[in-house]
Amino acid sequence: MQDQFTVDTMPVRIGADGAAVAAAAAAHTAAVLRDRVAANGAARVVVATGNSQLPFVRALRGEDVPWSRVTVFHMDEYVGVGDDHPASFRRWIRREVTEPYGPAVVxxxxxxxxxxxAECDRYEELLRAAPVDLVCLGIGENGHLAFNEPDVADPDDTRWARIVELTDVSRRQQVGEGHFPDLAAVPATAISLTVPALLGAAVVQAVVPEARKAAAVRAALTGPVGRHCPASLLRTHPGAVLFLDRDSAGQLDGTTADV
Incomplete structure (x- = not known):
């Protein structure tokens, strides 16, 4: 990585381009999973889906990951969308993680x-059954984490999985990424892991490339910490690390001291 600095206690690493970010994040993920498997005999990881995460997840193919000891979760799914739908996050995980890597359990x-x-209850029970070692997430264009939307995300939520309403900003992002033909086709609700579920892991890795995320990155790193910008809550986690490229870091000032 070309630049590194710290915001509060969170390391921020900026790569020259998306490929460099993907490679660095993949190496970090592999190291965390190897360490947890060596220490505990197994590891549990939550993996985000979406276009911005594809290069990172595919870069894992070049890493030594003990997949036969790894249990995988994902962090959201649209209510009413089947696993054969092009926008299904289950379909994404199956194609990008399950089939190429063969984890022990997904x-x-x-x-x-x-x-x-009841599905929220079932999934929450699975998550709480043992510690989560690593969460690999992104940041939405409006600063959301999973589908925890600004001003709705609750860092003190007692639930780990719940039904959430999607904002028009988040729904338009899904259209812009090519997952749905128009806004009307995007479901209004989803099942999402909550902020405490995401930040309950020992390590939280955020991979945030692309210029369309630059405003959210600036708000998360330079504004106050709070539910108005869920991504800013990453700064409260002692094991969080943020990977950016030049485009997503484009609205930050040019020196570490200015961030």
């Missing part, structure tokens, strides 16, 4: 469950 959120509230 736990999927069922967006078509007849009782979404």
């Amino acid at each position: 736990h999927y959120i069922d967006g078509t469950a007849g009782d979404p509230a």
